[in-house]
Structures are given as structure tokens and as C-alpha cells.
Amino acid sequence: MKTILYIVLSTFILITFSSCEKQNEWLDAKRQKEMVIPETLKDFQAILDYFYSIHTAFPIFGQLGTDDFILTDADYSRSTEDIRNGYIWNKTIWSSDNTSCWDAPFAVILKSNVVLDGLKKVSKSPGDEALYNDVQGQAYFYRALFYYHLAQLFCKAYTSNSDSDPGLPIRLTSDVNVIAQRSSLTATYAQIISDAENAVTLLPQISDNNRRPSKAASLGLLAKIYLSMGNYDKAAFYADESLKINEKLLDYNSSYANLSRTYRFPANPYDHPEINFYGRGSGYAVVMPSSxxxxxxxxxxxxxxxxxxxxxxLFYFTNTLGLHKYRGSYTGTNSNFCGIATNEIYLIRAESYARMKKTDLALQDLNTLLTYRYETDYFTPLTISDPTDLLKTILIERRKELVGVSNIRWEDLKRLNTETAFEKTLTRTVNGQTYRLDPNSPRYVLPIPNNEIQLSHITQNER
Incomplete structure (x- = not known):
């Protein structure tokens, strides 16, 4: 953790001194790095604006274990050990004592704590209140968002037994000498919700750009959280509140989505109408939209x-071997989209309405989305009166719409496996050997890296 704090402060130094033109100026800045401590609102905003340490820290390892992608035997053989282990749901996953899937999110959480602790010491003038609230809200948002992503990989699905299920070590201070043990899963989700709610109260409805969190994004995060918990009333409520701020959907018939582009959508867009918050995944290129x-x-x-x-x-291309490859990420690059966008929020609200037996509202949301996904004049609105049939249709459309986005398919498999009607057994055949992942298997929970176990003495996940 002390190493991560050094990285946090070093990041700030890089931002502060990036304008140095002479080598001796940079070397002098390095000599004084111990003295460069963030103190002002501008300093703390700079920490949160550093794109490559926050917006690219999203782990996407869960995609390896889903039923959306497969590896040929040849590609499996030339993959890294971690990828091979994840693909067959091996008991052992990590080939070394650490993994960015754990370290990168916790580094963002530490940055958030540095900002939240530092803001307590900032002297505010009357004109600083809006900026102070904004920066504080951003820090709460990031802490909630990255704890959410960690929980989807390193914890069980949320159920009525979550009081006794292990959660995550909740670190709410930048003091690296404080070693947190694992909380219950219930307590972990309570903290995530608390941080997201704080973000909602502090952030502007829409941020200056989609690299900064907003109220719309925070409400969308709460909708995601409550969906994963099976609390459909609240998931629908927060999805609805988010869509009141931004209900825009991209018409796939428009020139904004273009087959002549390698990656279909504009690269790293600031103007994508659906994106409330932009983030992208890193590592494990097995499922990235790369050539x-x-x-x-x-x-x-x-x-x-x-x-x-x-x-x-738009989402796929077919190679010379007749194999279909993923290409349609909203990043418009060879990285997976891991942000929060309105297409997902519509589907959260639709699923929640269907489960609440509000069939007309659920159908309206589903048809609204699909109208923008089919060629002009070729979509006939669906007419499904049975709530169960409608729910099944929404879940299929969720899979089709959100393919390659973050770990969403992995999250859905986990949460839906807690319902008998939606249980699914996954199988792989690699080099003639078949591997199987049963519903609710402990292998839906990744092992915590050994260096964390050794340093913090927290309990390891069952595999």
C-alpha cells in the first residue's frame, strides 16, 4: 500500500510538472518530489483527471469465463498462463503473486481516499463551494465504482446470505498503516451504495465532459448496483432518475456508426450521446476489439x-476462416468500453419493470432501444404480454446489446444463476478435454492475489 501511495503522489507530480521544457527543471522537480503534496482544489482535481491511472484501470478478466467468446485450440495454446487459467476456470488463476485486476482498482480507491482526506484540510472561500462539492463527489464516485467492479470479480453474487459471505477490505483512509480486513458482502455493498449516494448529492447533473463523473452517471451506477442485488424497485427508480437527465440513444442508422471504420464508432468519443461516463478496460486481449x-x-x-x-x-466482423470477431466497442479503439451509458440503463429499467410485472413499461423501454438498432423501417415493435416471456426477451437483448462491455456478461451469469429458471452450466472443450462451470460454483469468484494475502493476512476465497 505504501508503494501505491507513492504512485499516487508521483502521478500528481507528473501532472504538475508536465509543462517543464528543460531537463534540469524536471530533475529539480524530481529532487523535490517529497515536498509536492496536493493541497488545493486544483491539485485534487488534477489527481482525479489523470486519465491513464483511473479511466483505464477497469479489470475485464471476467469476460474470459463467459459464454460469449471461445478460443480455438491454437489460440488457447499461445495465450498467457493467466488467460489459459481463466478460460478453463482453473482453481489456480494468477501466474504471479499479484494481478492488475486487484491492484489497479485499489490504486484508484487510494487516490479517492487521498482526495477525500485532503479535502478536509482545504480552506474554502465562499466561491469554492461548487468546485469543492464536485471534486468530493468525483472521489466518492470513483471509490464506489471501483469497489463495485472488484466485488463482481472477487465476491459471490449478492443474495439473502450475503451477511455471512466475505466481501472486500473496505479502505476509507489514505493512511497506508491501516490494514483493513474483509467485511461481509452486505457491508461491502452498503459502503458502495453510501459512496454512490454521496456522489449523487454532490455532482452536477451533467459534467463538462464524459471523463468526469456526473449525477446522471452516479444514478446509473446505483441502478447497476441494485440490479446486481436483485432489488428491482430501486434499480428501476435510479435508472429512471438517470434517464430523466439523459435519455438519448444513438441511432445506429446514423453516420456516427460507420462500417468503413475499423472500430465502427469514433475513437475515445467526447460526444457519444449515450455515454454518461467514459472508461475502458485494460489487459487480457482475448476479448478486446483488437485486430x-x-x-x-x-x-x-x-x-x-x-x-x-x-x-x-457493427459489433462484429467475419475473418477469412469464417470466424466472427468482436469489433464494436463504444471506445472506438481496441479497448473494451467499461463506462456507464444509457443503453445499459434502459435495459436495467426494462428488466426491473418486467420483474415488477409492469409489462407495458418494460415493453416500451425495450422497443425504444430496439428502434435505434435496426435498419430504418425494418423493426416491428414487439408485442409481448406475458411478463415471464418478456423478461426472457429482455435478458437476451441485454446479452446482445452489451456484449464486450466491461464484465457485464460475467456479472449476469453470476446473478442469474441464483434463480433456478435462469441457471446455466458452461462448458469448454480444449485440446479434446472438456471443462465445466456449474451454476453458483465457487470458481465464479476469483482468488485474491497472494501478495495481498501475505501483506494483509485477509482470508482467501474458496475455489
Whole structure:
């Protein structure tokens, strides 16, 4: 943790002195690095604005274990050990004592704590209140967001037994001498919710750009959290509140989505109408929209798209071997989108309404989304009166719409496996050997890296 704090402060130094033009100025800055401590609102905003230490810290390892992608035997053999282990749901995952899937999110959480602790010492003038609230709200948002992502990989699905299930070590201070033990999963989610609610009260409705959190994004995060908890009333409420601020959807018939581009959508967009908050994944290129990605789209998923569904051509391309590869990330680059966008929020509200038996409202949300996904004049609005059938349809559309986004398919498999009606057993065949992942298997929970166990003495996950 002391190493991570040094990185946090070093990041601030890099930002502060990035304008130095002479080598001796930079060397002098390095000599004085111990003296460069963030103290002002501008300093703390600079920490939170550093794109490459926050917006690219999202772990996407869960995608390896889903049913959306497969590896050919040849591609499996040339993958890294971590990827091979994740793909077959091996008991051992990490080839070394640490992993960025754990370290990178906790580094962002520490940055958030540095900002929140530092703000307590800032002298505010009357004109600083809005900026102070904004910076504080951003720090709460990031802490909530990255704890949420950690929980999806390193904890069980949230259930009525979560009081006794292990959660995460909740670190609410930048003091590296404080060693937190694992809380219960219930307590972990309570902290995530508390931070997200604080962000909602402090942030502007829409930020200056989608690299900074906003109220719309924070409300969307709360909708995600409550969906994962199975609290559909609150998931629908927060999705609705988020959509009141931004309800825009991108028309896939527009020139904004373009088959002539390698990655279909504009690169690292600031103006994408659906994106409330922009983030992207890092590492494990098996499922990234890269030209060299190893992952192949499962035919089961690809065949869900019908004629005139623009997602089939915008999200994928077919190589010379007839294999379908992923290409349609909202990052417009070879990175997976891991932010918060309105298409997901519509689907959260639709699913929640369907589970609440508000069939008309659920159907309205689903048809609204799909109208923008089919070729013009080729979509006929769905008419489904049975809530169970509608729920199944929404879950299928959720899979089709959010493919390759963060760890969403992994999260959905975990949470839906707690319902008998939606349990799914996954299988892989690699070099003639079959591997199996049963519903609610402990292997849906990744092991905590050994260096964390050794340093903090927290309990390891069952595998």
C-alpha cells in the first residue's frame, strides 16, 4: 500500500510538472518530489483527471469465463498462463503473486481516499463551494465504482446470505498503516451504495465532459448496483432518475456508426450521446476489439441477431476462416468500453419493470432501444404480454446489446444463476478435454492475489 501511495503522489507530480521544457527543471522537480503534496482544489482535481491511472484501470478478466467468446485450440495454446487459467476456470488463476485486476482498482480507491482526506484540510472561500462539492463527489464516485467492479470479480453474487459471505477490505483512509480486513458482502455493498449516494448529492447533473463523473452517471451506477442485488424497485427508480437527465440513444442508422471504420464508432468519443461516463478496460486481449484479438464470438450469441439488426455488422466482423470477431466497442479503439451509458440503463429499467410485472413499461423501454438498432423501417415493435416471456426477451437483448462491455456478461451469469429458471452450466472443450462451470460454483469468484494475502493476512476465497 505504501508503494501505491507513492504512485499516487508521483502521478500528481507528473501532472504538475508536465509543462517543464528543460531537463534540469524536471530533475529539480524530481529532487523535490517529497515536498509536492496536493493541497488545493486544483491539485485534487488534477489527481482525479489523470486519465491513464483511473479511466483505464477497469479489470475485464471476467469476460474470459463467459459464454460469449471461445478460443480455438491454437489460440488457447499461445495465450498467457493467466488467460489459459481463466478460460478453463482453473482453481489456480494468477501466474504471479499479484494481478492488475486487484491492484489497479485499489490504486484508484487510494487516490479517492487521498482526495477525500485532503479535502478536509482545504480552506474554502465562499466561491469554492461548487468546485469543492464536485471534486468530493468525483472521489466518492470513483471509490464506489471501483469497489463495485472488484466485488463482481472477487465476491459471490449478492443474495439473502450475503451477511455471512466475505466481501472486500473496505479502505476509507489514505493512511497506508491501516490494514483493513474483509467485511461481509452486505457491508461491502452498503459502503458502495453510501459512496454512490454521496456522489449523487454532490455532482452536477451533467459534467463538462464524459471523463468526469456526473449525477446522471452516479444514478446509473446505483441502478447497476441494485440490479446486481436483485432489488428491482430501486434499480428501476435510479435508472429512471438517470434517464430523466439523459435519455438519448444513438441511432445506429446514423453516420456516427460507420462500417468503413475499423472500430465502427469514433475513437475515445467526447460526444457519444449515450455515454454518461467514459472508461475502458485494460489487459487480457482475448476479448478486446483488437485486430489481433484471440477470442472468437460464440455462434450461439452471433445467431441471436436477426436480419436487419445493425448490431450484427457493427459489433462484429467475419475473418477469412469464417470466424466472427468482436469489433464494436463504444471506445472506438481496441479497448473494451467499461463506462456507464444509457443503453445499459434502459435495459436495467426494462428488466426491473418486467420483474415488477409492469409489462407495458418494460415493453416500451425495450422497443425504444430496439428502434435505434435496426435498419430504418425494418423493426416491428414487439408485442409481448406475458411478463415471464418478456423478461426472457429482455435478458437476451441485454446479452446482445452489451456484449464486450466491461464484465457485464460475467456479472449476469453470476446473478442469474441464483434463480433456478435462469441457471446455466458452461462448458469448454480444449485440446479434446472438456471443462465445466456449474451454476453458483465457487470458481465464479476469483482468488485474491497472494501478495495481498501475505501483506494483509485477509482470508482467501474458496475455489
Amino acid at each position: 489481433n484479438t484471440l477470442g472468437v464470438i460464440n455462434d450461439e450469441l452471433f445467431n441471436l441477431y436477426t436480419d436487419h439488426d445493425l448490431r450484427r455488422s
